[in-house]
Amino acid sequence: MAKRPTIIWTKVDEAPALATYSLLPIVKAFTKPAGVDVELRDISLAGRVLAQFGIVPDDLAYLGELVWKPEANIVKLPNISASLPQLLDTIKELQSQGYDIPDYPENPQTEEEKEIKAKYDRCIGSVVNPVLRQGNSDRRIAPPVKEYARKHPHRMGEVSPKSESYVAHMKSGDFYEHEKSVTLRKDTKLRYEFVDKDGNVTVLKEIDAGMGDVIDATYMSRKRLREFFDEVINDAKEKDILFSLHVKATMMRVSDPVIFGDAIRVYYKELFEKFGKELEEIGFDPNRGLSDLEKRLSKLPPEKQEEIKKTIEEIYKKQPRLYMVDSDQGITNLHRPNDVIIDASVPAVIKNGLKGWGPSGETDDCVITIPDRSYATMYSEIVEDIKVRGQFDPTKVGTVQNVGLMAMKAEEYGSHDKTFFPSSDGVIRVVDEDGNVLLEHEVEQGDIYRSCHTKDIAIRDWVKLAVNRAKESGYPIVFWLDSLRAHDRELIEKVKEELQKYDLSDVEWYIKAPREAMKFTLERFRKGEGTIAVTGNVLRDYLTDLFPIIEVGTSARALSIVPEIAGGGLFETGAGGSAPKHVQQFVKEGHLRWDSLGEFLALVESLKLAYKQAGGDNKKILVVAEALSKAASKYLDNDKTPKRKVGQLDTRGSHYWLARYWAEELAAQTEDAELAKIFEPVAAALVENEEKILGEIDATQGKPQDIGGYYNPDDAKAEAAMRPSKTLNEIIDSLLNG
Amino acid sequence: MAKRPTIIWTKVDEAPALATYSLLPIVKAFTKPAGVDVELRDISLAGRVLAQFGIVPDDLAYLGELVWKPEANIVKLPNISASLPQLLDTIKELQSQGYDIPDYPENPQTEEEKEIKAKYDRCIGSVVNPVLRQGNSDRRIAPPVKEYARKHPHRMGEVSPKSESYVAHMKSGDFYEHEKSVTLRKDTKLRYEFVDKDGNVTVLKEIDAGMGDVIDATYMSRKRLREFFDEVINDAKEKDILFSLHVKATMMRVSDPVIFGDAIRVYYKELFEKFGKELEEIGFDPNRGLSDLEKRLSKLPPEKQEEIKKTIEEIYKKQPRLYMVDSDQGITNLHRPNDVIIDASVPAVIKNGLKGWGPSGETDDCVITIPDRSYATMYSEIVEDIKVRGQFDPTKVGTVQNVGLMAMKAEEYGSHDKTFFPSSDGVIRVVDEDGNVLLEHEVEQGDIYRSCHTKDIAIRDWVKLAVNRAKESGYPIVFWLDSLRAHDRELIEKVKEELQKYDLSDVEWYIKAPREAMKFTLERFRKGEGTIAVTGNVLRDYLTDLFPIIEVGTSARALSIVPEIAGGGLFETGAGGSAPKHVQQFVKEGHLRWDSLGEFLALVESLKLAYKQAGGDNKKILVVAEALSKAASKYLDNDKTPKRKVGQLDTRGSHYWLARYWAEELAAQTEDAELAKIFEPVAAALVENEEKILGEIDATQGKPQDIGGYYNPDDAKAEAAMRPSKTLNEIIDSLLNG
Incomplete structure (x- = not known):
């Protein structure tokens, strides 16, 4: 007998957690007839805090074990990577709700206090992803999102073949x-x-x-790096275009702030020459950006402050104009190291027609400075391709999917x-x-x-994943590896060895250095064809922003799957964070604008895995998945995503539409008569009661909502607020209990 | 009144000189009615020798002055760059003809002998081009040749997107x-x-x-160069593809042999480790290639010779296979430094589907090693473009013309x-x-x-030439200059300054680094569009082989014009040398197979300049030029080029056809009634007498010919041999004397 698969749905924080109160019953109801169980597991900040003190079961620990089993199948919604203030707020809230947990010991003295602090500290920062992501990365645009973008293309700025923008990288020493x-x-x-x-x-x-x-x-070489910055800055000045620097100080948090700091040391050279002593005295750290100087400047006598400010003004007159993060506020590229993040910023320049914003709010060509050549050349290739072949047309381009070597802290990111x-x-x-x-x-x-340090098992799994994706998609796979780079040379050997283990008769595969891989991929991309980029960890990060942004305007709508090394799967939804402002709006005026599209699309993929996990003979699961995919298409096409303002369609209403489309698809399909029969009356009831259901939901809009807690809402209260339509609930619940 | 322009036709050596006896009367006869004089000037080796001793006027000196005047208009046929043996033969022949010139003093003792030797030495080597080429370079394919290639495309080898061939260049230190x-x-x-x-x-x-x-x-850096060779050789071994090295030791005769020598030092490392002492003893110079070792090996005891040969065999087993110059003869890429010349060899690899010949006569992928990055990246771009977009189709590609900064020993070549x-x-x-x-x-x-050392005046003239060519052709001009290269940065500044002097309203111009310039150019090229590459001296040399070879199968059929700085023009014909074997065949069996197509096409351009020199109001000159261009098209289309074997159509017959087509075009045109009227009877006579004329020519085939000298033919004898058709001569001469 086939196994009955279980999909884990994660209980998280803030807006996506609220949305779950409304969505999860629908998900359970629609998948149950196909023989799939859906189980909620708590990885919220509040849940993790309570688990530390044994008050609730430690679901994260449970999932941490599960991901090493082949039956793992987890839909993971965005959760809080807590800062200390968020943790303190959570503790306070939980204490007010009557939970007997200690205060956070900021300065622990006793052993007990130290232990308490250690427990709390385990809840701070990014602690969920490292536990759940025990595999490589599979990222792509789901068909409904791609279709939608083709019909409703986002704007891409025109590019002149005379554009002077270019990618500058070091010639040596990197x-x-x-x-x-x-x-x-x-x-x-x-x-x-x-x-x-x-x-x-x-x-x-x-x-x-x-x-x-x-x-x-x-x-x-820092010496060569600074020489390079000097050259590029002069070239930007010479050409009278903007100077911009693109690094990833957030992720490459040790190395890249230093590279960023050197750009400041070179651009503001005169400042350091004139006021080196003073800047040192006040502890200015260029690696933190010019904002660090602004913060510390008040430590100096007013005359000195004036002199320094004047010198900075003079530097701006002599040096090339800086690429701006916010020209209204005067925030430059060099203000803070985390403002311009390469994977988002270069696509933004591309989308903007190879232009950046200058100090006076003007748009202009810019030098896109990416010091190290390891990945800069592929950006150079796409920029030059655009200058030659023109801007990409979202209605015509193909798709570039990614299989990324991410497992076990692979490569630079570890x-x-x-x-x-x-x-x-x-x-x-x-x-x-x-x-x-x-x-x-x-x-x-x-x-x-x-x-x-890149683990053998991670590399082998990555190759397997690439071959699987090639077979599933029919697309060629391109390993972005440079035989002239030492690390890549080792990988090429492994890839070639590993590929021999598979039947490649139906797989078209290539190994190409990043620049050439980009060239090859763009050629297909412009012809509307699909290609899979099989890349290391950094390129995974870069390309999974770059292509989705070109294809569908944002990377937030891309599927993000971690096929676990042990065989299970982690389906991540929504790259937009957990949206605290949305919760505030809901509590204040009864309107939630969280879009669950990411959850719908992730669930499609999760169901496909469930089908395999169930032994591959329960076709009902595939039918439900396929119907959901079509429902998501309709949802996009008919613009049933939640709107921004109170009184308009909100998350709850959007879930009605999803449920209705899903039921309609299931009723209309002919592959499984049993499912069709179950969903025919559901679809009919949802259609018939459209006005009533939406009316019941709308009636609650414009009024404050009580959900009994921010970090740890009261389930009953939150469910009542999120499921206000009695009519809809009855239809859904009858399915669940039927 | 309009000036009467004079075109200088050069008297040269060997086959093109013989062909001139037949062709020049036609040229004179057809241009005279348009008011153009054609004058023969002697730059042959024999003529230059005689001029040294005051026996004939020094025409080269005369032309050396003429090129600095705006009225210069010279059609220059291929002449001998004499080696010493050729000079000695010439002296002997001239003495035998009764000229009173001294023997060549190999070891001059007296002042007089030294002076004699100095005079003779002035005739050795490439002494004509440096005198006549006082300008930059304008190279392109004439329309008749382009049309012919489109109709009769040469074979271009298929390329697999999986080709492992690539261009390897240094990452630094170059x-x-x-x-x-x-x-x-x-x-x-x-x-x-x-x-x-x-x-x-x-x-x-x-x-x-x-x-x-x-x-x-x-x-x-030699250290970095050798490290680079080591890496590339290992990579070729790893990939099991051919190792090839592409330099230009002939032109970069000081630097490139050393680069070549380092490839030998690295590839045959083991040999130097084991036999360093012996190799030094016998004076082996790796810069001269492995052939130098073979020559010197006999100086060692037989056992040592055997050991060395065995070691070399072992090295071939361990190292990657070498790209071969001649696999039948066992001549490798590293045999002699002048065998593989980058401007010809890389296009050959491209034409061959990105493959080279291996040691066993096999074709295989190859690493195309070009150490320095200054120009390697543009070759990398075209190679990768071919891998992605497939082989070029000569029936579809556009054209890439060149305006090259050649004057006054510009750049690396000086x-x-x-x-x-x-x-x-x-x-x-x-x-x-x-x-x-x-x-x-x-x-x-x-x-x-x-x-x-690149001269200011040369650079400014080059920019002017680029603008003129843009206006004449309507094609965009692309300055191949890299703003990240110091020399190019200086040039960019000059170019921008200089461009401001011209009306650019109808000129589309770009400045792009070589890789990007290649990308931009190829995009247009593949769409069938024309583009002008405005380049430095090295790229001039490389690109004027690369694109003509792709477009029409050979660079020998490209127009090569030197627009002199002073305003005149030098029109060079035929890149194939002066063809000594053709003369031998003619003397032995009365069949000359020199193809004068280059002369026809050069004359078209020379006439266009003559039109301008005459003040731009004598349209007759343009009509004659246009008719000649059409005649050349017919000549190609109807396959009237000389054939290889005795009894077939030869140079003299081919000139009949040219004259006939030219006359027909002039008779048929309607722009100038006077010319039409003159050429109507000429065309009729040529058509009517076709059989008779060709018969008179053919009658002389198969028999030895006496031309009264090899380096200094007897004019009367040579003319008789080259103009055997009384009927044709009468038609031509009546025009000349009419």
């Missing part, structure tokens, strides 16, 4: 140039050592690594704990437990050294 | 990276100095330079006397006469340092 890499031949311990000019050895870090793992290390800034000139080397020097780099003081 | 450049602000003397680590200064060279001239200097190999680590600097250090490079022993 990470790309210095990379060395090795594949381990046995399990071992690795030691990162710094050897100074006098032969003194300092151990920087020790890690465990396994046979088959790929270790790479490289460094960027390098933070192995990023070092040598305190003097010397050598950094990686030594195994037998004393063999595996990698060695001569570095100068302050250079950015970084090393990555 | 000329591209280290370039510095400056534009002189006044006339000055420049001193190239080497400063060793102890501060000792050696003056390497002094040159005069003028205000506005652009000086650049750079170096290639750098030989400023190329240095530092004898120790140190600094090479360029100092002006006021002691200012303009450029400075830290170099290591053996690095390749080179500096170029």
